[in-house]
Amino acid sequence: MPDHSRALEAAAWAAAEGIATADQRALLEADPAAWRLILERLMDETEDSLDSVSGIEGPERAQVVGDFEADLDRLEAAYDLLLGSARSGSEVLIPTADPTGEVRLQASWANGSIVVWAGGPDIVAHKNADLSDRLEALGGPKLGWALHADVALPNGLRAAALSIPVEEALGWLVVAVGGGQGDDDGVGASVRWLGRVAVEAVTIVAQGRIVPSLRTHRQPEGKVMDLAVRWSPARVEDADVARLAGAMPGPVAVLSRKDARTVTLEVIGAVVDAIALEAGEKLERPATPPVIRNAADVGEAFIARLDGSSFTAPIPAGAEVSKRLDQWAHQVSGVAKTTLIVQLDPPDRGDAWFLSVLGRGAEGGLLPIEQALTDSKRTQHLADEIVRLERLYDKLGRAGGLRRGQVYLSQDEAWELMTVTGPALESAGFEVRVPALSRRKPSPALRMFVEPTGERVVGAHQLSDVRWSAVFGDVELTAADVARLASEARPLVRSHGKWVELDRVDLKEAAAALAERADSTRLTGAEILRHVVGLEGTPFGSGLSVEGSGWVTDLLQKATEAPTGPVTSPDGFVGELRSYQAEALGWLGFLDAVGLGGCLALDMGLGKTPTVLAHVARTLGNGPALVIAPPAVVGNWAAEAARFTPGLRVVVHHGASRASADELAAEVADADLVITTYGTAVRDVEALEQHPWDRLVLDEAQAIKNHTNETAQQLRRIVARTRLALTGTPIENGLGDLWSILDFTNPGLVGPRNTFVAQLSGEGEVALRALNGILVFRRTKTEPAVAAELPDRIDELDHCTMTAEQIGLYQAVLDGLVVQAESAERDVKQGAILAAITALKQICNHPWNYQADDKPLAGRSGKLNRLEEVIDQVFSADERILIFTQFATWGVRLAEHLSEVTGQPISCYHGGLARGARDNMIKGFQEGTGAGAIVLSLKAGGTGLNLTAANHVVLYDRWWNPAVEDQARDRAWRLGQTRTVLSHRLVCPGTVDERVEEVVGGKRRIADLVLPKSSSLADLDPEQLRTALGLRPDQLLAEDDL
C-alpha cells in the first residue's frame, strides 16, 4: 500500500476513534472523497472479519466479536458524520470521543443533578476515593457532593459515582469547563458538553430570556399541593438546541436514558432556574401569608417564595394560579416561534420616520401586520405577538390615523429606537430593522465655494464670489441647515450611508463661524488663500476646504498633484538629488506654474543650493536668476554651480573688480545665474533693479527677518518674476521672522504681520505645517525619511571676509617681512617667514589673535561673523557644536566672547587645564542637552575625546595636515553618533589662509606653498614673498563687499 494511502487509513481509524491528531485531521479534510472510500472499505473489511469470527467457539468469542462490533460502530458513526456534513455543505466534522483505555472524568445528567464518575471506553474507576482525587485535581467544587450509586454502563462495567445539584456546581461548570479556564487534562467529553450547555443557559439568562412558573406537586391522598417557583428559558433558538443535542456524548444520558434533545433542554432549564432562584433569594421579599386559603394567597406566596422554596396550598387555588401563570408565559416560553419584524424607514424629506410592523403571511412573505393577521396560518400567534410588541413599545398605540402597526416617529424617537429601544425589543424576541447608524460623531469643517466674478484680473487679485458652508463628514450644511438642525431635539444627518447624531456644540460653532463670514461673499485670490492656510482664523481647530474654480483652486489642485515620481536627475543637473530634494524641485516647479514666491526651508546641511541650481538649470531660458547670499557662501554657490550645473553661465558679482552699473547689463545678458552678496546687492540696487530677473533667490534669508532693516527694504526694489527665500531656520525668533520672509517672497499675500502672527495656529514647526507645500517647503533632519537619505557627514567650506582692520594688519605684517627679508641672514630669514605665516593666519582669525587688546571682539573679523552665524543656526535647531582652533589663547578668548553673545556658558578645552577640569568639561558637554558649544584647541582636543553630543564642527583655522583636521572632526563623527555631522571649514579667500587650504586640499605641497620650484623659503626674493603670502585683491572678500 502506498505510504499516502497507509497514512490516510491510519487517520481514518484515528478519526473514527476520536483521537485524530491535527495532521491527521488536515490529511482527511484535504480529501473527503478518499476519506469516504477508505471508510467504506474499512467497514467492509471489518464486517467480513465479524462474519468470520462469529463462527469461532470458546470463551474468547464474545470478546473478539464485541471488539469487531465496536470497531464497526465507530466506523459507521464516522461515516454518518462525514456524509451528514457533506450533505449539509458545512465543514467536514472530525468526531470527538474519549480515547480507548484512558480514564477521564465523566458526568451524567440525573434529574437536576450531575453525577460524576471516572471512566472511558472499556475502563472505569471503581473507587470513590479515586474520583475525589480526580475532582480535586481538576478544580471541581469542594462542597455539595453526595455519594451516588455506582453507574452501570451498558458493557456491564460499574463505576463509583458522586452527585451534586447543578446549582452547587454552576461556577465550575461555566467558568472552569465551559469557559475553558480550568485544566482540561483528564476531563471527559461528557463533562465538557455539560459545561458548554451551561454556557448556553448563562447566555439566555444574561439576555433576560427567562419566565417564571409555579411547579405543582400533589400530595398523595390530600387536599393540598406543594408549590414552588421555577424559572424556565424563553425563546430558545431551536437550532442551538439541536446543535447541542447532536453533540451530546453518550455518558451524559447513561442514567436518565432520555433522548439528547430532552436532556439538553433539561440541563438548560436547570441552569436557568438555578441562577434565577439565586437572584430571587438575594431579593428582599414580603412575608409569606401565614395561611394560604385561596388564589390571592397563592399569589402573595408566589412573590414571597421567589427563592424557590416550596409552600403548600389548597389544590384548587394552587392549580388555578399555576395554570394562569403557564398561560401567561406561554407566548414566550420554550423554543422561539416566528415573530414580528419592526422596520424603520428614514424620511425622504422632512423629519418623519416611518415605522411599520411586519408579519409573515400564509405564503411566507412579509406583510404589514394588519394584513398578515388576516392572511397568516397562525393568526392567533401573530395577534398575541402584536399585543406583546404594543405593550413594550407604546408609540404603536399612538393615535395618528394610520393602520395598526404603523406610526411616524420624530427624529428623537427614531434615534431612541435605533440606539436604546431597538435592542430592548430584540431582547424581547422581535426582529428590529433600522437604518445603519454610527455613534462616532463626524468632525466639523468649514468649506468655501468660490467662483470668479468674470473680471479680467487674474492671480492673487482675482475676485471671486464666495459661498460658505459647514461640512460634517460628507454632509454639507448651509447656515440655514445648521440653524434648523440646531433647533431639533435630535440633530440627525446621514453621513457615509449611516445616520449619525451631530454634536450640539459643533453645530453652535458652525453657526457662529458661518455667521462671522456671512458678509465675506466676494474675496480676492489672496484673501481666499489666506483663509485656506488658516491666516483668517481656524474654526474647529482645522483649516477649511475650498471648492469651485479660480486662481486658488487651481493653485491648490496643482499643489496636491504631487509628481508621481519626483525627478532626481533633472535635465542640466550632474548628479542625483535626494528624494526630498526632488520633491522640493517639484514644489519649485509648482511655484513657477502658479507665479508664487516661496520659502525653501530645508534644514541646514540638507542641500538647498543644489536643489535651487537644479531648478534654475531646468528652467533655463526664462531669464537670469539673481542669487543674493552671505559672502561666506558665495564661493560655495559658484563651486556647486560648476560641479552640479556646469551648463549654467555663472557670474559672481562682488568685490572691487565687479562690473560697474554700465557694465552690468552686458554681464547679465550673458549669464544664467548671477551671484552676489547682500552688501553688494544693496550697494548696487539701482543697477540691479534695472534688469528683468526671472527669479530672485535670497540665501540664508534670515538676513531679512527684520523687515524694517535697510537690507530688507532695499532688496524689495529688485523686481523678479518669482522670489525665493532659502533658510534652514524660518522661525528663528518667532512667526514674525516667517512673515518677513513670506511678505518678501509674495508681497501683500499673507496679509498684515500682526494678523499673520495671531492667526497662524500653533507655534514653531506646527505653524509651518499649515503653509507647507504651498508657500513653504519644509523638511528637517529629524524626519526619518530625510535622515535615512543623508550621508553621515557633510563637509562645507565657508569663505569669510576680511575687515579693514584685518587687511591693514595683514599688509603691515607682510611689509615688515619683506623689509626684514631683504637684509636678514638666510637662517634668520627662513624663521621670519615662518613666523609671519603664523601671524598672517592669526590675523585672518581675528586681530586679537595676532595682538591681544582690550577692545571687544565683535565686528572685527569676517571669520568670527561667520562663526556667529553658524552658531545662531545650530542653536536655533537646539543642537551642539565643536569649534576647533590651533591657537589655545585665542580659543579661551573666543569662548568668553561666544558666551557673552549667545548667553550660553561656553568653555575652552586646552592643554593648560588640569586633567580633572578637562574631564569635567567634556563630561558636562557630552551629558548636556539642547543648544551648546565648546571651543577646543586642536592639539589638546583633536584626539581621543568622544564628543558625539555635538553634530556640528567648525574648523576655525586650518592646519597643514588634513589628517589632524579629520581627527578633530571625528570627535563628533564617530561610533555612537546617530545624526549627520556637519563640518564647516572657515577660510579667508585671497590670503595665506586660502593657500593653506590648498595645501590641505592636496592641491599643493607645503614646500610648494611659496614657489613651486623653490628649494627653501629663504631663497625667495621680496617680490616672490609678496606673491606667495600677499593679499590677492581679485579673490579677497573685503568687508566692504558685504
Add this chain to the structure above:
Amino acid sequence: MTQPKKRSQQRRRGGGGAKAKPVDIWRPVPPLPAPEPIAPATDPTALLRSIGAPPLRARSDMAEAYLLAVSERAAGLATALAAAAGLLASPPEAD
C-alpha cells in the same frame, strides 16, 4: 443464491439494519464550536415586560415589579459568570 447485504452496504444505500444495535455510549460525536461571546441584554426585563403583569389578581403590579427585579439580578449574575469564564463580549465600538 444471493449473498445477504452487508450492514455497512445497507447504510450506504440509506437502508436500516434489521438488527438493533447495542448502545455505544463512547460513540464519537461531532465537536461543538467554541461558545460565542456572551452579549448581555441592555434591558433584561424587556421580555417579561412584553407579556405584562402576571395574572395574580390584586397583586399583579407588585408581582411584576418583583419578577422584573429577579430578571435583572439574574442577568447580572449570569453576566458575572460570563465575565469570570472570559466569555463576555466586548462592548460595541463606535464606528
